[in-house]
Amino acid sequence: DEMDYRASCKRFCDDIDQRLEKVTAGTAERAIWELFQNAGDVARESANGKKAYIRMTLTPTEFSFAHKGKPFTYDTLNSLVKQVSSQSKENDEEATGQYGTGFVTTHSFGKVLSITSSMEKPFLEGKYIDVDDFIIDRSYTNKQDFYEKMPAQLANVKGLAIHAPVTTVAREWTVLRYNLSTAVGNN
Numbered sequence: 001d002e003m004d005y006r007a008s009c010k011r012f013c014d015d016i017d018q019r020l021e022k023v024t025a026g027t028a029e030r031a032i033w034e035l036f037q038n039a040g041d042v043a044r045e046s047a048n049g050k051k052a053y054i055r056m057t058l059t060p061t062e063f064s065f066a067h068k069g070k071p072f073t074y075d076t077l078n079s080l081v082k083q084v085s086s087q088s089k090e091n092d093e094e095a096t097g098q099y100g101t102g103f104v105t106t107h108s109f110g111k112v113l114s115i116t117s118s119m120e121k122p123f124l125e126g127k128y129i130d131v132d133d134f135i136i137d138r139s140y141t142n143k144q145d146f147y148e149k150m151p152a153q154l155a156n157v158k159g160l161a162i163h164a165p166v167t168t169v170a171r172e173w174t175v176l177r178y179n180l181s182t183a184v185g186n187n
Contacts, residue, residue, distance in 0.1 A: 005151070006147075006151065009147065009150040009151050009154070010147050012082045012083065012084065012150060013143070013146045013147050013149075013150055014143075015083065016083045016104065016138060016146075017143065017146065019083070019104040020104060020107060020111070020138065020184075023104060023105055023107055023108050023184050024108065024184060025108060025183070025184055026108075027105045027108040027184070028108045028109060030102075030105050031105040031106040031107075031108050031109060034102040034103060034105050034106060035065045035067075035106060035176070036052070036054065037102070038067075038103070039052045039053075039054050039067035039069065040052045042067065042069030042070055042174075043067075043068070043069055045069075045070060052067060052068075052069075053067060053068040054066070054067050055067070055173070060180070061179070061180055061181065062110075062177055062178065062179060062180055063109045063110065063177070063178045063180060064175060064176070064177045064178070065106075065175070065176045065178075066173045066174065066175040066176070067173065067174055068172055068173055068174075069174055070170075071117060071118035071119055071120050071128055071170045071171070071174075072117055072118065072119040072120070072131065072174075073119065073120050073122075074119065074120070074122045074157065074161050077115075077119055077131070077134070077157050077160075078154060078157050080103070080115075080136065081136055081150065081153045081154055081157060082150070082154070083103065083104055106176070106178070107138055107178075107183075107184065108183060108184045109178035109180065109183055110178035110179040110180055110181070110182040110183045111137070111138040111139040111179075111182040111183070111184070112135065112136070112137045112138070112139050112178070112179040112182045113135070113136050113176055113177060113178045113179070114133040114134060114135050114136075114176075114177045114179075115131055115133070115134040115136065115174070115175070115176055115177075116131060116132055116133055116134075116171070116173075116174075116175040116177075117131045117134075117171055117173075117174040117175065118130060118131060118170040118171040118174075119131050119160060119161070120170075121161070121166050122161050124166065126168060127166045127167070127168060128166070128167050128168070128169065128170045128171075129160055129161070129164040129165070129166060129167070130164065130165070130167060130171065131160065133177075134156065134157075134160070135153070135156075136153060137149050137153065139182045
């Protein structure tokens with residue numbers, strides 16, 4: 001029900017908040033390693049011949065990390081929003097792994113990131129949805145503000161899955177763009 005859903009979102013937010021408290025500007029070195037490791041993991045699971053293809057761009061306002069790999073699924077995009085592993089279905093609150101504990105270190109680049117990629121259309125094999133600048137926002141002025149953002153972001157994932165146009169071609173690159181003005185130490 002709605003109360004359980006809101007309580008779950010609050011737990012996810014509290015967990016993310018605790019992890020963000022440990023992120024410092026010096027965490028960026030580990031964050032790069034996490035992004036490379038994730039790109040390597042995705043490459044091993046994709047048709048790229050187990051090679052990870054990576055592209056990084058730095059401008060005065062943005063850090064962009066792109067890699068070739070497989071599209072998101074509904075579960076993996078939801079897991080990224082909740083900052084839990086997409087590999088554990090039973091107990092999301094304690095999950096680690098892909099998009100789990102390590103990924104939060106990438107917020108040393110910015111607490112607001114946008115994702116451009118593809119997502120598999122649920123229940124339609126070989127069909128995809130274009131994900132254009134999907135925002136994950138971990139910036140907030142107070143906890144209540146943060147508690148309200150997560151359900152909205154999860155609703156956006158659901159909206160994509162249900163309403164976005166379908167295509168037969170997945171995008172080649174997944175691009176994560178971090179807004180540097182929201183980096184740890186800048187707010």
